[in-house]
Amino acid sequence: MEHIHDDFSIEVLQCKQWKERNRKNNFFELVYVLEGTGFHSVNHIRHPYNRNGIFLLPAARCHSYILEEETTFLFVRFTNHYFTSRIRDSVDYSNWFNKLNFILANHDHHSGELINDPDDRFQLKRLLDVIRYEYEKKEDCSPFIIRNTLASALALISRNIQRKVFDHMDLKDRRFADLVTYINSQIMEPEKLTVSHLSDKFHISEKYFSQYFKRNAGETFQDFVLRSRLRIAASRAKFTDTPFRNIAFDLGFTDSSHLNRMMKKYTGKGMRETRKEIQA
Structure with missing residues (x-):
């Protein structure tokens, strides 16, 4: 895994066969399927995944992937430092820290797509594409762009979970x-x-x-x-x-x-x- 910044890390992983990863999260990890098909298993319950699939993995959860074809994943992992205030930044990250806690508390943590609304899912894909682009570009300002793009992604996820809470x-x-x-x-x-x-x-x-x-x-x-x-x-x-x-x-x-x-x-x-x- 390559650490882009102390407060988050990103990995692009190409697999022919899934192997258990040594990961340690403080909150959760976003998973974006760049290529491939197969099944995502959470607590032994399977759900199919395809290209452009987006999932959320909490830190302590029995999960694995059953690959039908070679799959490339983008993993975005958060640490406790992600939402600390930064003097040089223009974004108040305490608000996103609250959103992260709200997502963690109200997401059902089941396997399957994170967002059902097709328009919002498309927008989230675009944000994750920006994150991948900046990850591969590796310029001085890339961590700042990634951090701000992640803030937008969390707002989008939070909005969709909030809708489910309101429906309930x-x-x-x-x-x-x-x-x-x-x-x-x-x-x-x-x-x-x-x-x-x-x-x-x-x-x-x-x-x-x-x-x-x-x-x-x-x-x-x-x-x-x-x-x-x-x-x-x-x-x-x-x-x-x-x-x-x-x-x-x-x-x-x-x-x-x-x-x-x-x-x-x-x-x-x-x-x-x-x-x-x-x-x-």
Whole structure:
């Protein structure tokens, strides 16, 4: 594997037969099929892949490929440093870090295409083609272009997963849908998730906010935010090897014990049990 930058790495791999790869992810890996056909197997469930197929692989997941013909893959791997702020960059990567956590928490992690919408899938392919081009070009500005293109790709993926979440919630109030989108995009920014801030931003009376939210969501605002954070915590426990204390700190819990208590209270399972679900 060739590391383009400390915060992400890219590999183009041509295979006649699939061999287990020694990979270590903090979040997930995007897989783009440049050439070839075969089957992608996740937890022993097979799904066919073809040229231009795009998949998402979490870090800790039993998966393999059964090649019908020689296949060329583009792998884009993220590390923890990808979304740290950079003085020289014009993009606020904390927003993309939130999107990455949202994708991890709400993606179903099944085999098969990552995006079903044909137009969005075409746009994602174009972005990945840019990433491959800059990977092969290897000029001084290539890492910056790749990083910004990845940010756009994550926004596209996040939008499609958000649609699935909305379909499940059956949201009919457009303003409330925008409110939920904003909460999900800022889930790790507690100063932006106060009732005062949200009421002002979405022009909802602060006194009326709690009633408005519960009527539309079917649960209190506080429970919604907590459950959202716990979904992220559960996904990071299952699909990464991030220490529990780091997960707790990232998500605003006092410490790993506090996170573990909340996880048990709301899901019936602690963090260790949750991690073993997928790594057993």
